[in-house]
Amino acid sequence: MRYAQGRARRAGAVLAAVLTWAGLLAGAAGCTDGSGGSALDRIFGKPPASDDIIRISPGDRAKAVRSGEPLRVRVTEGRLESVSVVRSQDAQDTPVAGHITDDGREWRPTERALALAAKYTVDVVALDGHGRRSARHATFTTQVPDERFIAYVTPENRSTVGTGMIVSLAFSRSIENRAAVERAVRVTAKPPVEIRPHWFADDRLDFRPKDYWKPGTQVTVDIGLRDVEGARGVYGLQHKTVTFTVGRSQVSLVDAAAHTMQVRRDGALLATVPITAGAPKTTTYNGKMVVMEMLEVTRMNGSTVGFGGEYDIPDVPHAMKLTDSGTFLHGNYWAPEAPGVSNVSHGCIGLRDNQGGGSDTPAGWFFDRTLIGDVVEVVRSNDKTVSADNGLGGWNMGWDEWKGGSAVK
Secondary structure (H helix, E strand, C coil), X not given: CCCCHHHHHXXXXXXXXXHHCCCCCCCECCECCCCCCCHHHHHHCCCCCHHHHEEEECCCCEEEECCCCCCEEEECCCEEEEEEEEEEECCEEEECCEEECCCCCEEEECCCCCCCCCEEEEEEEEXXXXXXXXXXXXXXXXXXXXXXXXXXXECCCCEEECCCCCEEEEECCCCCCHHHHHHCEEEEEECCCCEXXXXXXXXXXXXXXXXXCCXXXXXXXXXXXXXXXXXXXXXXXXXXXXXXXECCCEEEEEECCCCEEEEEECCEEEEEEECECECCCCCCCEEEEECCEEEEEEEEEHHHHCCCCCCEEEEEEEEEECCCCCCEEEEECCCCCCCCCCCCECCCEEEECCCCCCCCCHHHHHHHCCCCCCEEEXXXXXXXXXXXXXXXXXXXXXXXXXXXXXXXX
């Protein structure tokens, strides 16, 4: 998921189009107004749900998976178009080698055994018998040896991120000795800036400065958890360093009442784009949210975020995740009359797009200019402010309250 830099050469022309397009399409990440399907749907009928076509084992969000359990990706019909598997272990991301079988029905890893104490991320795109695309995104974590714990670190090592990035450590076990673990993690920056920690529950520790990072800042996360006692008889396993660079500043302001999004780059207005936000009964959170993940195409199913079977869209393009609870900013091709006019989604922020994606749409234009760690702030929505622990929402907490979340007094 690294974005084609060559698209930027068309920025001027695309920007002009974005600024003049009327009635842009939008929707929600799991946010649709239910107003119909594509032409292929009308010809061939509604496509099967992507989890009926694409089977991934171990299952999505499985925990403590044993190393001997096989990793399998297969389709029940059609063929696999692409499979990407990434292993995150000790703050390092490594692609998992594998191949699609000649009949296109199965992907097989080169290494049969799963690594211990690792997180696996699987992204699959498949074509059904009528050539319609479906996508699945799944993650699972493998078993951590008894009496040990590790931290899964955000952001990725050696990445370039937006100015709103928050360093987040998710622990594999509940931490009882918070102060000892907190002292074992050191986050520093060049140029120097005060960085403070905040605990969310017993298994998550976040770090941030008072204000957004300055562009060009180099951040180092030293994780010295090896042999640190996190709970009685449970000791840390890691001794790793993660570094990342803060790129340019980009903050986008979504006005849910005006149905617009102002995109500012280094303080200057880059574009004003029509959007659609949450409908009156399924409003969008207010507050500052940080782009956590970016997917060229993904499936969005209402049942995964508490909406039952209200929608199941197998090929949502240009999806940018903003909260753990399922808020996305994404492309939408099924409600072209909504952006700039009305709010029709189930809580997400929608931009006009084509079913096949591409850069020559508002969603494609914004996707190509976005970094993980960029800030999207929503105002004038008839909803509460997003919780500080919902995604990387810590910027919604005042500095004194944030500092009060440290275990070291």
